[in-house]
Amino acid sequence: MTITNDAALIFADAHAMYAAALDRLAAEDVRDASEKAWCATRRATDALILSRTGTEPEKSPDTTRGLDTLASQDPEVRALVGRYFSRQGQLHGLCFYLGWCEPLSETTRRIRETIDYIRDAERLADT
Numbered sequence: 745m746t747i748t749n750d751a752a753l754i755f756a757d758a759h760a761m762y763a764a765a766l767d768r769l770a771a772e773d774v775r776d777a778s779e780k781a782w783c784a785t786r787r788a789t790d791a792l793i794l795s796r797t798g799t800e801p802e803k804s805p806d807t808t809r810g811l812d813t814l815a816s817q818d819p820e821v822r823a824l825v826g827r828y829f830s831r832q833g834q835l836h837g838l839c840f841y842l843g844w845c846e847p848l849s850e851t852t853r854r855i856r857e858t859i860d861y862i863r864d865a866e867r868l869a870d871t
Contacts, residue, residue, distance in 0.1 A: 751869055754791035754800070756783045765855055772784070774845045782836035789828060789867040792821070793822040795869035808832075821868055824867050827861050830854060 750843040765780035785806055793810040794800040808828075815822040835854055839845040 749793040749798075749800070751795040751796070753863070754787055754794060754867070755866055758787035758791065758865075761787060762862060765858065769852065769855055774848060774855075775840055775843060777837035777855050778835040778845065778851060781858040782831050782840065784858050785835075785861055787827060788862040792824075792869045793863040796827045800837070816842055818868075824861065824864060824868070831858065831861070 751829050755780060761784035761790045765777045768774075768777035768780055771829055786804060789811050790801050791805050793807065793814065796814055797810065801810050811821070811825060815825050831854060834851065839851055
């Protein structure tokens with residue numbers, strides 16, 4: 745990961761990771777698709793934090809703390825928190841790391857709905 749001051753570049757990375765997740769899903773590689781969707785979520789969150797604070801998080805714990813800080817200040821950002829942790833826990837932790845991807849319908853739904861998270865983060869970055 746390269747640190748940058750350009751939130752638009754990070755959002756572009758989030759969209760690219762989401763597209764890669766859909767490619768892996770089409771290839772029936774749910775485990776890799778889950779990780780790519782999590783990466784897309786994290787990058788979108790990094791971009792939101794950068795746009796609001798001027799600082800891009802360097803590590804995942806920094807992203808989590810940054811999101812929590814923004815959520816404490818803005819109820820609209822607070823709406824992202826559950827979706828962020830759902831992807832972190834289910835897609836990244838359980839499915840990718842542990843291989844526990846069942847039920848597939850829920851995992852697939854989270855992967856596909858990641859685009860909604862990215863778009864909401866982009867909208868909140870512009871406010």
